[in-house]
Amino acid sequence: MIESPTIAPPQASMPRVLRRGMAANPLLTVGGALVLLIVLVAIFAPLIAPFPGDAGTATHPFEVLKPPSTAHWFGTDQVGRDILSRVLFGARVSPVIAIIVLAIASLIGVPLGLAAGFLGGWVDELIMRVTDVFLAFPPLLLALALAAVLPASLTSLTIAIAAVWWPWYVRLIRGQAASVAGRPYVEACRALGVSRLRIIFRHILPNSITPVLVQVSLDVGGVILTASALSFLGLGAQDPVPDWGLMVSAGQSYFTPDWWLVTFAGLAILLTAFAFNLLGDGLRDLLDPKRSFLP
């Protein structure tokens, strides 16, 4: 694992940096490949699913609760739908919700956190106290309350989860930004006549974004689980939508002896969360300028 300190060829282009990162960090490669696989499944679900109609409103009364077989690899559910098809189509629901939620949460949380950490003073106080109010509620309860007010749909679900997710990112990036703001190179920038906005976006942001990036990829699993919980309570995805969380919830009452209802949807959630975690860890190692040159 020991590498010479200056392995980087001076003219390293971006693809080369990526290649080097992948060679040094096989987990990143595995995580990236799995995420790519999930994306491909989401795109080509109608082509690879054996019974595309089963992801919708189709029911097959004579095929109910069949165990895994050559015709139905993952078995069938309580209304006779092919679980493999539904799991494949599920890649279009939960992961997409998770990515939208996290994008919204980052777009709100990162600028607020940067402003609080870098500017300090009353701006910091104001932003952090508002954030504290949001953090004072148990996140699931707050999301539940919001989702209950809004009409039950995937859009409401997304808004409700994003609304409870952003305060964590404000906290995370504020601490980083405040510590980076005190570093000598920020002072050096000021001494060079660099404007405040430029310092924030070119110097503070790149040096404080890494923990958020890692947290975001780790949170993909968390958002999928939260969305599943809300769907389970009837506040998110509604039945024919092939949501993994919803499938797990609905399959619970059949778990013994019909274990396949819960298991395959659960494995899909597990695989997705795992893939994004690997990607997040790998990205952290790749992006951290100090770590990437150390053994």
Add this chain to the structure above:
Amino acid sequence: MTGLGRLAISDLQISFGSRQVVSIDDLRLDHAEILGLAGESGSGKSMTALAILGLAHTVGATVTGSIALDGQELTGLPQESLRDFRGRRIAAIFQSPSTAFNPVYRVGTIVTKALRLHGATKSEASDRAAAAMRQVLLSPDLMRRYPSQLSGGQLQRVAIALAVALRAEILLADEPTSALDVTVQAEVLDLLRELRESIGMSILFISHDLAVVAELCDRVAVMRQGLILEQGPASRVLSAPAHPYTAELLESVPKLASAT
């Protein structure tokens, strides 16, 4: 006093709330002069540099009095116009070069961006950056490296190259050699002397190390507790100090046993 001086400080007071930390009646830096500002830590040397850059407010201090560059008053100017002076006319280098560079950018990017910020075109910026690197005896190839891939001495040279490339008239050097080992320190000092000769740069050299100050500076001002106790030609101040504190500082410079 020799003429107006390039940088003239008079009646400068820096305070945190009601507590005054620096009070300077008169301090001048002439064209192509190296002025040493010596004193123990906490004596207000770095605060003075920060005030000259117009950045004292970022640490919560207030500044009154006059700081003039070629006769133009700097105190009281709005930040937008001060940004023009910082870097372009007054540059600064700091104690710890390894933390004075943002680790996420290549050093060449940092140098050329700074030049672009002060109005150079893209090709002009890279030409001037390369020329400045050669002037501080570094290969322009090093510009493609990241700060973590350069040594402290190399980085301090890059910082000086940046000031050269910006064609700064005044360089505030805040303990620029304190974090470097002795041989590298000597190289950096040579470089500063050479810049004074070749492009007439005026340097305010801040240091607690009287041995270095004696070697480099034309004139010396000795500070303690925010006051300038004495100033004058380096040879005079350091050989026949007028103030007991200067003598005390000189006493504290460690000497090789055989030399005494």
